[in-house]
Amino acid sequence: MINIALLGFGVVGSGTAEVLTENKALIEARLGCEYNIKYILDLRDFPNSPFCDRIVHDFNTILNDPEVSVVAEMMGGSHPAYDFTKACLEAGKSVVTSNKEVVSTFGVELCAIAKAHGVRYLFEASVGGGIPVIRPMINDLSSNKINKISGILNGTTNFILTSMRDADASFDAALKEAQRLGYAEANPSADVDGIDAARKIVILAALASGKLLDPKSISTTGITKITLEDSKLAQSFNCSIKLIGYAETMGDKLLAFVSPRLVPMSNPLSRIDGVFNGILVDANMVGEVMFYGPGAGKLPTASAVVADIIDVIANRDADVKPLVWESATDADLADMGEYSCRRMFVFNTMDGVPMLRGAQVKECGGVFGVMTDEMTEKEVEKITSACGNKLVSVYRVL
Numbered sequence: 001m002i003n004i005a006l007l008g009f010g011v012v013g014s015g016t017a018e019v020l021t022e023n024k025a026l027i028e029a030r031l032g033c034e035y036n037i038k039y040i041l042d043l044r045d046f047p048n049s050p051f052c053d054r055i056v057h058d059f060n061t062i063l064n065d066p067e068v069s070v071v072a073e074m075m076g077g078s079h080p081a082y083d084f085t086k087a088c089l090e091a092g093k094s095v096v097t098s099n100k101e102v103v104s105t106f107g108v109e110l111c112a113i114a115k116a117h118g119v120r121y122l123f124e125a126s127v128g129g130g131i132p133v134i135r136p137m138i139n140d141l142s143s144n145k146i147n148k149i150s151g152i153l154n155g156t157t158n159f160i161l162t163s164m165r166d167a168d169a170s171f172d173a174a175l176k177e178a179q180r181l182g183y184a185e186a187n188p189s190a191d192v193d194g195i196d197a198a199r200k201i202v203i204l205a206a207l208a209s210g211k212l213l214d215p216k217s218i219s220t221t222g223i224t225k226i227t228l229e230d231s232k233l234a235q236s237f238n239c240s241i242k243l244i245g246y247a248e249t250m251g252d253k254l255l256a257f258v259s260p261r262l263v264p265m266s267n268p269l270s271r272i273d274g275v276f277n278g279i280l281v282d283a284n285m286v287g288e289v290m291f292y293g294p295g296a297g298k299l300p301t302a303s304a305v306v307a308d309i310i311d312v313i314a315n316r317d318a319d320v321k322p323l324v325w326e327s328a329t330d331a332d333l334a335d336m337g338e339y340s341c342r343r344m345f346v347f348n349t350m351d352g353v354p355m356l357r358g359a360q361v362k363e364c365g366g367v368f369g370v371m372t373d374e375m376t377e378k379e380v381e382k383i384t385s386a387c388g389n390k391l392v393s394v395y396r397v398l
């Protein structure tokens, strides 16, 4: 009998208990062994839950129980989630998690601790919700050098941008609906300001390069300044605006950033709508592969958490090669100023706007969208300072 403890009984935690219970017979048959949810740690009591008899409030009950060998951390936030994870790994318990904040901030250390104690630290649910992407990147793409990763990595913002594009919904109404559906983070700033996507892209970039960037250090722009006019201008250029986490290996350097981008209809990411996520990986042997599916939500995310629990149990006697990451240093970073792509500039007047290379102009609701040829970030900065307050915004094109 394998005893499992769940840390957190919110959306993902309760979903994980549901998946482990609903599919218990099927999972046990596949594993060839039985399991039991022994404890669920939460501050609250859940008197009406079928799991109310497993609820505990003291983490030490779990830590000090030698029968518990697998712990699923779904608390969210850095603390105490990181502290509990570290303590469990040091106590010889494997930990699986959906917590991208902890993986992206403490992943180097936690992977090293897991390795030192001969246990596993797995985080399939930390990126892309229910989409299998972490394990395929580690295993199935391991013969490849990863060139680029472009991803719609946040379900909440994709849901909002889709509602703005297709239903002229206001930002606030779409955000409220995403929260009601259980997609959003407790603090929606993490979603709408791109912080959640930044955490996820540094995790994917680390899988590609072995170097974990500090998510706070990468250029991150969210979706709060996108207007309905911008969305319509994008459509008039046959594009959709999507919040894109982007990472590229440039020689031995690494570049990663998050920003809203115009995605041309010829790119499959343009057609990923609602809460769905899509991750396009450009690898040097296989070419382009795309991972697609529900990027947030209770049961999809729980499905990925349980996949990791199954991996831990199935391989409990195997000698699995541990993941080893290093922290990225300044020397690992590519110069963002050299990054080049097409742009859409949005101006509130065209009077006195300099001619831009290859420009096509469209108008919507009194603002002008100007689509240009490729230019570097450095060139964009020069244009931005030359145009003053005539320039409302600039979008990168994917």
Ligand code: HSE
Pocket (backbone or CB within 6 Å): 126, 128, 129, 153, 154, 155, 156, 157, 183, 184, 185, 191, 196, 295, 296, 297
């Ligand atoms: N708030 C996140 C999202 C949850 O909307 O994608 C899944 O990580």
